[in-house]
Amino acid sequence: MTKFNSTADINAKTDEELVRIAQTGEVAAFNALYERYLNVVFRRVRYSIPQADVEDVTQEVFIAVIRSLKQFRGDSKFRTWLYTILSHKITDYYRSRDISDFQWKDIADDEIAESVHLAEQVPGATSFTTIDDVIIVRQALLRLPEHYREVILLRFVDDLPFAEIAIQQGQSLEAAKSLFRRAISALQQVLEEAHV
Amino acid sequence: MFDLPPENPLLDEKLAEFTDRVLRKDAEDPQPSLAADEELHRLEQVIVQVKQACPPNHLDAKYAAHLRETLQKEWQRSDPQAAPKPVPPAPAQTGVLQKIQDAFSRIFPVSRGGQIAIFEAALLLLILVLLLPERAPLVGAAGANIVLSPVEFGIGIVCLSLLAWLILKKRD
Numbered sequence: 486m487t488k489f490n491s492t493a494d495i496n497a498k499t500d501e502e503l504v505r506i507a508q509t510g511e512v513a514a515f516n517a518l519y520e521r522y523l524n525v526v527f528r529r530v531r532y533s534i535p536q537a538d539v540e541d542v543t544q545e546v547f548i549a550v551i552r553s554l555k556q557f558r559g560d561s562k563f564r565t566w567l568y569t570i571l572s573h574k575i576t577d578y579y580r581s582r583d584i585s586d587f588q589w590k591d592i593a594d595d596e597i598a599e600s601v602h603l604a605e606q607v608p609g610a611t612s613f614t615t616i617d618d619v620i621i622v623r624q625a626l627l628r629l630p631e632h633y634r635e636v637i638l639l640r641f642v643d644d645l646p647f648a649e650i651a652i653q654q655g656q657s658l659e660a661a662k663s664l665f666r667r668a669i670s671a672l673q674q675v676l677e678e679a680h681v
Numbered sequence: 682m683f684d685l686p687p688e689n690p691l692l693d694e695k696l697a698e699f700t701d702r703v704l705r706k707d708a709e710d711p712q713p714s715l716a717a718d719e720e721l722h723r724l725e726q727v728i729v730q731v732k733q734a735c736p737p738n739h740l741d742a743k744y745a746a747h748l749r750e751t752l753q754k755e756w757q758r759s760d761p762q763a764a765p766k767p768v769p770p771a772p773a774q775t776g777v778l779q780k781i782q783d784a785f786s787r788i789f790p791v792s793r794g795g796q797i798a799i800f801e802a803a804l805l806l807l808i809l810v811l812l813l814p815e816r817a818p819l820v821g822a823a824g825a826n827i828v829l830s831p832v833e834f835g836i837g838i839v840c841l842s843l844l845a846w847l848i849l850k851k852r853d
Contacts, residue, residue, distance in 0.1 A: 512753070
């Protein structure tokens, strides 16, 4: 017997409420979480690893969520917990690979090309318009410390406004913006080294 | 490691504001300002680079549906409460074993548990009889040189089974 009478019931629940219901075996609650976070997980994964493996890793993330859902005690937000799982899966992916030698170039997908194409269409765009440059940015991000990379991905990939980033990180809005600037500054230094 | 920029809340604010404008979907892509502040100008260029390195999100609907199906199966596997698995019907027994069981049921119309107990005991004894050397003396039996034939053993099994059945019936 489902605990939800309508879609509105589900939408009204917070993530943490849905987790608690899912922990009782209610699959509809898990499905709602899946619908909420599929795009987020997919975007993160495809920004972090080569296209060929994006679907497999996305699936692994959700399977890991199912398997450890019972262990979620609500000490943190579900989103934070999910990101931890996501981060572990991406780390696992690279564990057996040397990131510095990783050949993003060989597997640059059509969507990167599309991104570059869009950039080329912007009048007066910067000279940053080649696939190589896109690859360099992605590799540079992977070389950043975790907290810097995280704040950049939260803003650019997850599309969270700074106010939400601050809540998620347990910081004030000013501290979140300051962290963001330091992260961008660090990224700039990595990019400069890459271009030397 | 990295050279940490000095604290500058105003610069933090300006960079955040520029990022918001770059990421606003309905607006044209703003260009790095020709700001007097050189640091801000360089950081704004990085913002534009990162934006351009973000591919558009094209989640394939077919993939989403397939993944959902896979996850439903995983859910059922990992949470037996969520989807009670139907008990699979016992495979139909055929052949000699089934015939023996049927005949046994007719001879001993006791409960299923009792039948199984009797059948198992009888089967065990039968195996012992078949494995026994044909002319082995029964050590300890009265008149140690008496040798039982398999037929005599069979009769013994039937008697023992009958005894077991009577005990079970009395208990019920």
